[in-house]
Amino acid sequence: MTARPPPSRPVAGWILRRPETLTESEQLHLRTVRAHCPEPDAPARHVRSLAAMLTERQGERLPDWLDAVRQDDLPRLRTLVAGIDRDRDAVIAGLTLPWNSGVVEGHANRIKKLKRQMFGRAGFALPRKRVLMS
Numbered sequence: 001m002t003a004r005p006p007p008s009r010p011v012a013g014w015i016l017r018r019p020e021t022l023t024e025s026e027q028l029h030l031r032t033v034r035a036h037c038p039e040p041d042a043p044a045r046h047v048r049s050l051a052a053m054l055t056e057r058q059g060e061r062l063p064d065w066l067d068a069v070r071q072d073d074l075p076r077l078r079t080l081v082a083g084i085d086r087d088r089d090a091v092i093a094g095l096t097l098p099w100n101s102g103v104v105e106g107h108a109n110r111i112k113k114l115k116r117q118m119f120g121r122a123g124f125a126l127p128r129k130r131v132l133m134s
Contacts, residue, residue: 006033011030015040015047015048016047016048016051042072046065046068046069046074053095057098058096059094059095060092066081110134114131
């Protein structure tokens, strides 16, 4: 009887995390998975490279990363690459510049949450008052 492979969710977590943060058992499990199934190696390499660009603000590396993903022809990453290509300048700016719209997005999300909570319960006056009071 052969051992069952681990579920995909923990494997994805092991791949996405920095290797130095994995416990010894997680590193062992990941090595075993990669030895039995080498297909995730290329996507894992690209995902780790993208994660490094995100955390270290290295947007100038994005065009090279996009070319490398295209050369490997990975169907799961193809849509991501196409989406990034549609707005390449904005993505590079987001990965490079220190400014962001996090505060504005936070307010928009708060207002949307209040709107969802109030949906169908009152006219415009009550949700408006709740947004202005919070």
